Amino acid sequence: MKTDKITISDLFSNRWRYLVPIFQRGYVWNKQEQWEPLWEDIVDQARLVQAHKKAAKNTIRKHFLGSIVFSQVPAGIKNVPASEIIDGQQRLLTLQVFLTALRDTTSDTDDKFLKTDLARMTSNPGPFLDPNEQFKVWPTNAYHEDLRNIMDSNSPEVLEDKYPQRRYYGKMIPSRPRLVEAYLYFYKKIDAYLKDIEIDEEDEEETEAEFDLVLYKERANILYEALMRYVQLVEIQLDAEDDPQVIFETLNYRGVPLEPSDLIRNYIFLDASRRDKDIDSLYNRWWKAFDEVMDNKTKFWKEKERQGRLYRSRLDLFFFHYLTYRIRHEIKIGHLYQEFKDWWVDSSKRSIETELEVINRSSDDFRSFIESDETDRLGVLAQRLKVLDMTTAYPFILWLCENRHKVNSKEFDGILADLESYIVRRAICRLTPKNYNRIFLNLLTKLGKEGQPHQTSLRRELLALEGDSAVWPDDGIFKKNLIYEPLYDTLGPKRVRLVLTALELASRTSKQEEIQLSINNNLTIEHVMPRGYKLDEWPYPKQKSTDEEELEEARWTRLDSIGNLTLLTQPLNSEVSNGPFKAKRPEITKQSLLVLNSYFQRFSYKDAWNEKTILERGKYLANQALKLWQYPSV
Secondary structure (H helix, E strand, O other): OEEEEEEHHHHHOOOOEEEOOOOOOOOOOOHHHHHHHHHHHHHHHHHHHHHHHHHOOOOOOOEEEEEEEEEEEOOOOOOOOEEEEEEOHHHHHHHHHHHHHHHHHOOOOOOHHHHHHHHHHHOOOOOOOOHHHHOOEEOOHHHHHHHHHHHHHOOHHHHHHHOOOEEEOOEEEOOOOHHHHHHHHHHHHHHHHHOOOOEEOOOOEEOOOOOOHHHHHHHHHHHHHHHHHHEEEEEEEEOOOOOHHHHHHHHHHOOOOOOHHHHHHHHHHHHHHHOOOOHHHHHHHHHHHHHOOEOOOEOHHHOEEEEOOEEEEHHHHHHHHHHHHHHOOOOOHHHHHHHHHHHHHOOOOOOHHHHHHHHHHHHHHHHHHHHOOOOOHHHHHHHHHHHOOOHHHHHHHHHHHHOHHHOOHHHHHHHHHHHHHHHHHHHHOOOOOOOHHHHHHHHHHHHHHOOOOOHHHHHHHHHOOOOOOOOOOOHHHHHHHHHHOOHHHHHOHHHHHHHHHHHHHHHOOOOOOOOOOOOOOOOEEEEOOOOOOOOOOOOOOOOOOOOHHHHHHHHHHHHOOHHHEEEEOHHHHHHHOOOOHHHHHHHHHHHOOOHHHHHHHHOOOOOOOOHHHHHHHHHHHHHHHHHHOOOOOO
16 A cells, blocks of 8 residues: 655646545535535635745745545556556545536636646647547546546636526526536636636525626636645555455444644644643643533534534634634634644743633633623623624734633623624625634734724724725615615524524613523514415505506515514414405504514504515614614714
């Protein structure tokens, strides 16, 4: 068995074939779990290459993509040499599809280097005894035609004609093979990247931009260089005496891989050992709780939490956010151990005892985010950020918690309230969270220089941000989006429930009974005027326009707006459901204990619920929201 580190260029530059054995499973990678992370990793490497070309200072760390295992196949002298893929076929097929998409996106440029090199990376030179020998990677039988079509079509349009989508009740049904979808996904992503434009992930529409051929070719070469040179794999070549099946089982079924936090622990205590520290004492005092079962139930820190598309152990996530807070620059969780190691060795005077104490103290703060005591302002923010899937603020919040003893509780709570206002207002206004990593790291750097948190400093920095990617929406914009936008459609049920629950909790006074209501409750969203309305029960309001299409369009803009939404228990929701307002209203006011629903007590049995009343309630709730998520008066 021979093991070596190789690049993508090493893998595909030679005249060689990689064959997938017929007994292996088909192609199963998908957009959410593999294509998107792969694309983001490649683009991250491209950014490093671009920065290196400008500054020529930083070393470019290679991204490790995984291991591949080959067993050489005997071939005649006239055949293209070949290896059988024992492990790693998903990676190799995806990389070939990616290179093909890059080849096709750049085919109309006059860049001879790219054309020549991409042709070499995606096709073996002839002559061939078998025409299929031209393909670098050859899948199992069921995928031969798909791969051949991908490699030969030379454009997404031709490929889409060969694999038309089916419609079912007016909706497009995904019906293309996974390999074909992979090509179309990467082609779209590469094309947008080379044109330096954004793709709206919701509707996959590209923003219009003036085409710049020079920029296009420059970015194409950077992307290609990043993939070829700075994405790394480990190649394992089996010898004749090695049993491929045993190797495959060992790689895929035996053993539990070490997590980054395991490697961090081992590194810290190895360093302590080299310095002749009392390892047992350090471990028992500062690390034992990370490894132990808590409350005779589970290992708290080993439980998995969702972050983005992936699930990671809580301890890995803690170290990811903690390290980001300490080094104050963006890192990839896949590089967590190496980043930690680089940071740790950066200071020769580092005290192991002090660092472990700070880590332990900060881990208590992080645990409070996870467990979220909703009687505490920090717990409320943590719960709401979790529903919004907005963990990019965690490094900044860890810094706030580390320094909370330097400010009074009122100012600390005010800082948290401003953070929540900034994030919630942007979510309701459908403004992108893509720049949050940069925004919160900048806040961490700028406020960190002051040595302690200041609400005035935070407000100054947030108010100075401009553009859709960063601005703090003011009252006018926020109110307009709350009243007129279809929030149920744009935010989704969970986030709408968060907004309505927050408004409910903020509306309560000492005059109301104390009713427990968790931020992440199980109440359901009720459309007061139902989506499945019947015109005889919910007639259009009388107005000058008699165009039924106009009336219907006006109605649909109101149905999902906040003025038409409330919270009910599931049994009550099921009972009133699509019924007329004259029957629904008294049941809501009689059964619901929420302040939110006391609004409907102002109506009589004769009153209608229509576009006008929805708008009125929307304005009422928007005014409540302005008080809850305040914008600083300047």
